[in-house]
Amino acid sequence: MLSLPNILKINAISSGATGLLLVLFSNFFASLFGVDQVSPFIGVGIFLVLFAAFVLFAAFQKPLNKGQVTLIIWLDRIWVIGSIIAVALLTSHISMIGTVLIAGVALWVAAMAVLQSKGLRLTGSY
Numbered sequence: 001m002l003s004l005p006n007i008l009k010i011n012a013i014s015s016g017a018t019g020l021l022l023v024l025f026s027n028f029f030a031s032l033f034g035v036d037q038v039s040p041f042i043g044v045g046i047f048l049v050l051f052a053a054f055v056l057f058a059a060f061q062k063p064l065n066k067g068q069v070t071l072i073i074w075l076d077r078i079w080v081i082g083s084i085i086a087v088a089l090l091t092s093h094i095s096m097i098g099t100v101l102i103a104g105v106a107l108w109v110a111a112m113a114v115l116q117s118k119g120l121r122l123t124g125s126y
Contacts, residue, residue, distance in 0.1 A: 004119030008059035008072070011112045012052045018105070019048025033098035051075065069120050076113035080106050 002010070022029060022045030026038035058068040083106035091099050 002115070002119075004064060004069070004116065004123055005059045007112065007115045007119050008055055008069070011072070011076070011116070012056035012059060014108065014112075015048045015055060016052030019045040019050075019052060021045070022048065032095065032101075034095035035093070035098075064123065066120070069116060073113050073116050073120070076109050076116070080110045080113065083109070 022041045024045075026041040026045065029041045030036065030038045054068075055072055058065060058072060061068065083102050087099055087102050087106075090102075
């Protein structure tokens with residue numbers, strides 16, 4: 001199994017890359033989702049870049065800060081719950097590919113939360 005710091009780094013890289021893509025290509029994603037507004041993509045992208053910076057900072061703490069890692073896990077869980085709500089409320093307003101992308105990202109984030117939770121338990125800090 002990957003170490004907790006490495007799982008956090010993977011989370012940071014994937015979150016940061018997604019955030020940058022959403023900000024830099026917001027028009028493309030709006031089109032892909034079948035919507036006109038780009039501001040939700042830019043807002044989510046900015047949040048993800050900031051989140052990624054925090055996760056990367058937490059990943060390099062020695063020793064790892066249990067409170068920071070716990071917060072990251074909870075933010076990931078909230079993301080998954082928000083994604084489920086978004087899919088339920090937006091399915092009739094966005095494209096099928098948009099729905100699939102939201103669900104796919106939610107599955108990835110759920111995997112990050114599970115791996116980080118297991119990693120935290122294995123460190124004896126949870």
